[in-house]
Amino acid sequence: MLLLYCYTAGTFAYNPAPDTLTAKDGFAASALDLRPYMNSLSDPKGHLTIQQVVHLPFTTTPQLFHDYKKNNGQGNNCWFRLQIKNNGKDTLQAILFAGWHDFMYWYEKPPGDTATLLMQTGLMYDKGGVERWDHYGFNVSVPPHEHRTFYLHVINKSYNENPLMPALFSEQAFARFHNREQDSYRKEAVVIQVLLGMLLVFFSISIISYIQLPDRSYIYFAIYILGLILFFALRLESKPYQLSFFHRWPMLKYYWDIPGLLFCFYLMYLLFGNTFLNLKERYPFMEQVFTWVSTIVGGLIIVCIYCIMMEQYHLPVIIYSYVYFCTLVPLLVVFVALAKRSRHHPLVRFFLYGSVCLYLACLGSFLMHIRPLGLLSALGELAAPSMLLIGGVLLQAMFFLAGLSYRNKLVHLERTRTQELLIKQLNKNKELQHKLNEQLEELVKEQTTEILRKKQELEEQRKIQLETEYDKKLTEIELKAIRAQINPHFIFNCLNSIQLFVMQRDYEYAQKYLSDFSYLIRKTLDFSRRNFISLADEITYLNTYLGLEKMRFENRMEYEIVVDPEIATAELEIPAMLLQPYVENAVKHGMTNPQQPIGQLSIRFTQVAADMLECVIADNGIGIARSRSLRTLPKHHQSSGMEISQNRAELLNKMYNTEIHIEIIDLSARDEADSGTVVKILIPQL
């Protein structure tokens, strides 16, 4: 949007001479329209120099001037001449302003002298910062009573020419004009800056989003936004009196004008749409169309840039307008197709809304410009930053960004759904596993119980077996221990006796004694290894033993062993060493009866029943009771020989599962006159 300023003529009198401005004293014009005084010379080829121009005739061509932006349909290269005569007493000091143009040269020619270049500037030329805008006010200085000729050379290479309206200002008036201009352009600049800020925010968002979720559409969107940022930032370059970013490269704003539009609104737009809508999968034909069109647009951008390099500024505009009109209908078709194809897809909705917003804004802007600029000029301003267009651009960017967010959300949802599905599957698996585990566990449990039960059974069996074995072993061991206990006293006493015989040189006796003793020891050792011996062996053993005892007691003892002739002594078996302790006891006690000088000992074996052998060991000693009473030994020294015998019987019974019965009778207990002990042993036959 351009504000047009009309310079009204001041109240000052016009000089009667048509082409010479005559200034009087006190020139203080706020804005003196110079059109009547400016003669012009057109130079379409641009070959003329200042030296040639001063000699050429100037004509009055008022159609050259216009106070609005005008499309000339060609470039403009013309010279203007201004002649001023100062009739006043003071030097005339004024400023000439003729608008903003691509190239401007300001010459002064004093009479009779050559022209000198006072100033050169232009939108395509001046590289200065914000101060460059002051170069467009050309100094007019005429000393009193003198005549001066000024030449202004204006070149506009682009067909769209800014207002060309020469006016003369006093210094104060120019300052006012300057301020006015500054304020009006500031409004536009602020709008652009706000837009830039917002676009920068969008840009940052998309870049950050891309870093977090590397999706190509973000990058295209970011490049699109960047193109827009550059485009609008360059728009600032042509806002007079405003700060700008790229003033060092004055040509840049021309290069990124039409190409920038093509780049943003066609190339990047198509690329973005392609990836954003995922057309490759969803609509492959459309994807191909988009790719082709974007390739063509890319070529056109290069052509445009080449044209600009060749200073053919009007060609890109023409290209752009053709592209615009050619694509308008196809784009609509595409939109409709897209909308139809994926009516319910929200992404398409975002894309469509955004696109429609921008194109409507463009169209609106175009229509707004048609009236003041005419059709062709308005085309170039299709993307001029009018409020409407800016709104459109912002809306589109917002829609796209929202679409991207939505896409993100969709991706996220998809992922979540997939995850949920996965989790569900996992849970199912887990459940299955759990179930299987349970079944397995149950099975294992059952089997374990079974195994345990069997093991326990086996163990119990083993235990019982072990116990029996252990008991048997124990009894055997105990028995052996008891059995081996042939009285050591007896052994050493025997040896003592042998020693005596040797000392007395009674060698025959000693030999007899020694051989008997050896036999006894041998048999004892032999029997201790066996559990049962034949009765015959036992009788021989007892005979030998008693013989030795008799010898020890100097024949004060007599004994007899009576065996029932019915008994087959060689075949009958009795537990080994069962009788020996009782016999030994009988000898011991039998020898201690003072009433009986000779001890009587008898051992009888009788078959009392078919399977029962009875052995009776009788002595005529003092009896057990009296024997005990005789002893003065303290209790703890008591002999335990008989107890051992009792235990022996029990052990034997336990071990061989027999019923050996032992009865000990003290004869004196029945009759005082009687004395002696009878031991009855009942041995069942196996």
Place this chain on the structure above:
Amino acid sequence: MIKAVIIDDERNSRDIIVLMLEKYCPEVTVAATASDCAEGIAQIREHQPELVFLDLEMPDGTGFDVLLGTRGDVSFEAVFVTAFEKKFLHVIRCSEVELILKPIDKESLLQAVSLVKERIIGNSSKERYQVLLENFHNLQHASWKLLVQDTNGDSQTIFLPAVECLESRQDNCLFRLDSGAEIQAERPFRYYADLFSSLQFYQVNNMQMIQLPNISQIDANHGKIVLKSGLVVEITERRRKDLLARLQR
């Protein structure tokens, strides 16, 4: 001349003692022999011997009965003669009364007789018999007395539970008592170690034997045992476990 009486229930035993004394100990004359306790006591009373050879087991009693029967009116030295003795071995050894095992060999007989002869000549105290009988009547060897012949030739009677520790001292044995007193016994450490091994004693190392009830504290980690008197003895690694196991029983 030493007058002796032999009491044994077996004629063969009596005969061999008589024979051996005749042959190897001419200074001993056998005044009488007896075949049982009653006869023995009578013979002792009659002959007043200085030495009595006593069989331990006889039909009407034991050698102890003879000693009991003649206590008070007769004073003599006794030498026990037995074929096999386990029951009374500790009682006899603790009171330092002589014991000869059958069959009798010359050396044991000579040693016993010479020892007894010394006592008779030195008219030494009959305390040992007192100790012997006391111990014989005591059920618990925890309250036994012990007669120790020290290196000076004196005999000392101590309370057996008072012995804390026995230590090997070259050919002798050192008794440490809970009172802190020490006795240098004439007999070697090994003799006592054998004698006490079946009692409440424990040999903790090659040189020392302690009485278990006198332990105050066992430092099993460092192999140290503190006795009630504060005496510290070391116990070897191998014996430590054995001792702990035995104490737990």
